Amino acid sequence: MTLQVCIMTPDRIFWNDQADEIILPTNTGQMGVLTNHAPLITALDIGVTLIRSNSNWNPVALMGGFALVKQNQVTILVNEAESAQTIGVDEAEIAFQEAKTKLEQSQGEKQRVEATFVFKRARARYQVVKQL
């Protein structure tokens, strides 16, 4: 028995494949889901999810959303998702450092909110390529 993982973004279905295990970056910490998990709904923070098939771990950066687990079907709806193939290592690292400095230098509520978003996203993308 395996899990059927379906990741959807507003413009397309990003990932629809079988997996043995998935680790979700929820708002309240990392959470692992194996087969036959009880039905569950959880909000997802901007971070990296790890999907395991046999012993291969696939990292995917998720930009916030939620996940619904029901009868071995994991449905993940996120704003945006990126897998390792589309992220360049150097570019991700540079973007991460830039976002970090910008967040530290931001002033005012609005700037801080925007900078936090950008930072979290850059960090998620950087974590995906750093794993490899």
Added chain:
Amino acid sequence: MQALSCKKALGSVQAFTARPQTSVKRANLQVVAVSIKEVRVRIGSVSNTKKITEAMKLVAAAKVRRAQEAVVNGRPFAENLVKVLYGVNQRLRVEDVDSPLVAQRPVKSVALVVVTGDRGLCGGYNNFVIKKTEARAKELEGMGINVRLICVGRKGGVYFRRRPQYNIESTFEVGQQPTIKEAQAIADDIFADFVSQEVDKVELIYTKFVSLISGSPVIQTLLPLSPSGEVCDINGNCVDAAEDEVFKLTTREGQLVVESEQVRTATDDFDAGLIFEQDPVQIVDALLPLYLNASLLRSLQEALASELAARMNAMSNASDNAGELKKSLSRIMNRKRQARITTELSEIVAGASSV
């Protein structure tokens, strides 16, 4: 061919007729000849224009198909989101939801997101949206409310930038197809504005894709959201999130038409045993930004489809006009040509008979 032989004949006639007559005839001939050539050149350019406008119409028609596909691709996301939103809403009371995105405040400042196209040649499309925006801005300022503009699409940006009485916060360009990245950028901007309380309401002005012929700009309230995901326009008319209208460009009796069908998403209750990893309120908090993104993307896609339909219409009209112009120009040219031939013949006859 005839023209050349006439000229030769005239040349021989020249030798026989008096000088003043010759020069008058020559002047006459030259005026007529230049005019015909000009008309011919004009006909050539008009028929080129017609080819271009026909091609633009076909390109726009092909792009509408792509825009349709984009809307269809986005439906699984929207359906699942609505299902979960309904299910979660049943587990909590409306008063409990305290996401920053549903906060209703007394309105002192409004952000208007204006969706226009990047290019012209689409009839009245851009103009209608711009006029509607100006009217709305005037209305709001008359009520003492501060207005700031977020322009999506180059045409709107260029127009409002030239008018200093409008406060433009930011401009975005959409490009060939609205992607999730662009929708996210715009959503981030209005999210930050709203959450930091710099604006109290965000309205979206875009053109709904109604039919190939008409497209009417509507004003929709983007923020504050309603916890159940209802989509409201400024007059307070709300549409259930589960009801959706999907449009389709098809052919009927050889004509391109737009068909739209109402689709209703099945919203059944959640399992009683469903574990909420976080509070239902927190989960709604995570769902609403998704909802904002998805509906913004959907509106951008519809606006693009409307723009393409308007361009198809405008180019089709332009092609028809070019065809008619070409016909009337050809008629003028032929008449001129025949008049010239008649003149030359009559001169030859006159010259021959005088000998």
